[in-house]
Amino acid sequence: MGGGTRLNAGLVPKRAGAGQSDVGGVEVVDLQALDLAGIERRDDAVLRIGAMTRLQELVDSDDVPSVVREAARHELPSTLRAQSTIGGCIASGDPDSELLATLLVHDGRVHSTQTSGSVEVPLDELLAELPLASGRIITAVSIDARGASSLMRTGRTPADRPIVAVVARQLGGRRSVAITGVAATPVLVNSTAVGGGSLLPSGDGMAASDPHGTFRLEPISDFRGSSEYRRALARILTSRATEAISR
């Protein structure tokens, strides 16, 4: 447990662990005593953010890319930002998390440790593997802070969780797009395919295994937005976000 805001509130998705409002019966380990907080610039490109870094610290840090700061502010209201940690955010895999989407496009890599040793994996891989294996502790996330990024969102109100949000980043000739609200976690997508009307997960491996584009993200439908609407939003907001970073 980092800040504990999700775990103690029973807001952790079932697949990620507890899922009960009563923590009775759940073994909780408080990670406060570990030295896992802090934001460290490693070089011009890489920023290492300790897992116990609170979201408000991201908001307040000049080292953090502005789109990540903006997403961290959107993530939770003031009281919870002061408690909640980036490690907890990653472990939750919240499908609506704009912060996770910004970490994805900034080539987030998650550092974790377990009995077999330390490992570092791309954030999208870790999100796909959630929940975390027992005994595995996220220690940090590193991102490439360079590039131009843009965040576009649609929600019921300006501060509400987005129905769909899109983050795009341009670094040199490379463009990354991540979308919330269309899958079980925020996902990196093939922006060209989105613009063309479909929603394809990105990655060479995925493209190779699905050459005909038949594997498509199927957003859930809920009271805030149907699958059809979420797909439409993904296309519109992707277009806006990519246009914004092209300017």
Place this chain on the structure above:
Amino acid sequence: MSELTEDKGAPDGGPALPQRPVMLELDLTINGDQYRLTCEPGDTLLTVLRRLGLFSVRFGSGTGESGAAAVLFDGRLVSADVMLAGQASGHKVTTVESLDVATGELDPIQQAFVDIGALQSGYSAGAMVLAARALIEANPDPSEAEIRDALSGILDRETGYVKVVEAIRRAAAARRGEKVPPVEPVVLEPLTGPGSTERRVPSAEALQAPLAMPHVVLSSDVAITAVVGKPEPKVDALRLAKGRPVFTDDIDLRHMLYAKVLRSPHAHARILAIDDSEARALPGVHAVIHYGNTPRVKYATGGQTWPNPAPWDQVSFDNKVRFVGDRVAAVAAETLGIAEEACRRIKVTYEVLPGVFDEVEAIAPGAPLVHDETDTEGIYDAAHNKSHHIEGQTVTDEALEAAFASAKHVFQQTFHVQQQQHAPLEPHITIGWLDDDDRLVLRSSTQVPYHVRRMVAPLLGLPVRRIRVIKPRIGGGFGGKQEMLIEDIVGYLVLATRRPIRLELTRSEEFACARCRHAMTLTLRTGVDDDGHLVAQDMHVVSNTGAYGTHGSTVNTVGGMHGMSIYNCPAKRFRCDVVYTNRPVSGAFRGYGAPQNFFAVESQMDDIARALGMDPYELRRKNWVQVGDPLDIVPRLGERGDVVEIPQEDLPRIMSCGLQECGAQGTRAIGWERRNDPSWRQPADRPTIRRGIGMGSAIQGSGIPFVDMGACSIKINDDGSFNMLVGATDVGGGSDTVLAQIVAEVLGVELKDIIVTSSDTDITPFDVGAYASSTTYVSGGAAKKAAEAARARIVTRAARLLDLDDPGSVELHDRRAWGPDGRSISLGDLALNSLHTEDQEQIMGTASHYGTASAPPFAVQLAEVEVDVETGQVTVKKLVTAIDCGVPINPITASGQVEGAMLQSLGYALTEDLVLDASGKLVNDRFGPYWIFRADDAPVCEAILVQTMEPSGPFGAKAVGEVPMDGIAPAVRNAVLNATGVKVNQLPLLPERVWRALNNVPTSG
């Protein structure tokens, strides 16, 4: 079709008590003092702090989403309800009690909150003050955006954040050493009527004044007063700002047991059997109650005056459940954890029945029958799920059709509105015990303590005299607590165990199992002539009362009555079928049916204007009622209605009406003309944005004539101060203050000379409670009469002491009794004379008052929106409400009510909806998914108080609390229409609904 299921209770079926956890030891620094404590590993910081008596830290949600439990943790504002106490060990915790360093004095931040009227119920006062303190210490000159961001974690259902933001701004300015202007009304020049100007631009002073200052248009026929009409601080401000233990849960009782209710997982099912043996065998369990061991006494839960309207379709525990969350059983145990475990061990065998959730489907042939029991009387048509049928019309059916036939244009549309939850920050909570005389005491968060006492008595088999109901401060009600919702359960368990019992709803229960606003399908047909005058109105409503019919009759009667009363129209008819479904139970909610009806009426007015090529404001002006007009459908629909033939001269008439001035002020404040400016509506630099402005207008009542009654008792003290006892129920809106201002005005003293005691059935006189916008108008009438009775004794004695022949020549002001010759005696000296010296008497006055009229307040409400035409997202930029509430007794509390209502109704317009899955389970039973507006996404809210002199109200007052709830939703809908040309006739205006309308995409599935 039915299905048998059994909830098997505990997985292993065994009765063993969960192992007692290892206790944790904590070292905490709390408010500067060192504590070494022990707690269970699962205890939250909230629990531990309250256990220490730090009651300013309050439960709002358990998910950190309400912010009511916010504290400073090493200087950071955090939510103590989602922090384990173990996490806090070794850290510094600060609560608002740390600021309580001097008797009767406030910290400057607290003082700023009090001065500007930022506290209504004050339930989250401690959290807000701490948020302000943390912000100002880190940033001495915060911007408004930074203030709103700092407040984003603390939900406020009452103020609309306007005055809270201003309080922090003023506190920061004071800390910087700047001069802070006094809180006083900003006077606006009238734009209509006598004394009006053509100037549409207010003075520079008015334009510069913060919107949190009450903006008032004065009426020339209102007398000058000393206390009434002044922005006095609330009489309960100090205790609220200091976070004192004034709410229901803020007491410790020895040997208290905790209650938990087992609730139905099924929307519709018959209970075939309950086996509670394993629950009873669980150590620590003291009582288990359900239909098998409680009496079957029929009642209705609505907190209404005697005799409660039929049908009495509930019993405390039934052998049938009718919505997910319905009561099945209740447990009292040593701890909440044991009570919850006991609930899990109760085995219930259900015969699951098909459910029906939509009000239109519920009255279709073959729909499942929600109430098929044989012992409920007074259901209108149980075979078709109709709890009530309501009709009222001003002309015969034939005359109505003739009017439609004569109309040049006839418009007919169907609208749908949703269930909305009150979401008070303080959930329903009752603590009960037996007093020294074995009388049952219920300390309860209720708007209707006297109704609760009367209604709970037959259920428990006790006479009324054996029951006392105490209403402490209430953390918001909005009508949700005009209900006897849980007091009977607490009563049963107290009587069963003879131990104190505490029952508090969780936030999830509050959403699913308390009451909510009625969903409705409204079909409105309106005939109009070429000039835009209405010639016929015909409304048919199918109203969804959910599983039980509480308030079904009155909400829908009153809603129709108001909806059909704002416009003059020679032929009107209102019909309503109130329908049972397996949805959560609908009940009283601020506006009481009017917001639903006005969504239809006011939306259609804009559509009519659009079709006729008229300005919708001008169309309204042509048709609005005005002084002298009859409220012709009112007696046909009143709660004692059913009258058809009424002589014109006997119809109730409007005695004061500020609608035209409200319209003028409202359109000025919003910049109405911009709605016709293409360059404003379609900004060149934002190609996907369209802007629009919309209007909604509304009328409400001031209490229920011939029904509502309030009473007040006043006595003088040795120093010339007065005790005032009222049964009126202040739920945060400030009625204690308003009633005290009325009394102070009559008695010629300052507000601080009035000591208010309210709402204890053993101590204070009767009052129907806080509902129907009755408190200022009806209870205020009682306060004024009681004060006048005391005044009569005072002037008699003063005349004798001043050697005057005519007591009528004595005036009271400045805490003295004055003769016409300028001689005077202080009320303190007069009190000493009366109590101790000569012809001793306790000068006192007692009076009751019931209304024979219901003077209508009016409101014109406007919204400015931006619509993203690609995504359908609607962003409201500004809301304006110009309200005629007669003479505002306290412009600060009145404007605060209006600001709060604007934001609550904006939630109704855009986000708030109780959404069920296919099985009837609520899917958004948390603040997050449900979404009430936060400080950081609230639009600009401007309230304008348009004074009128209402002859039937105390000092000219009318009601203020409900009418600003009515017109915002249609104003937003009409603004979207103005922006985009699309009509969205279903609330809430979710982005997808607007997107589908914009793109003409039908709803799939």
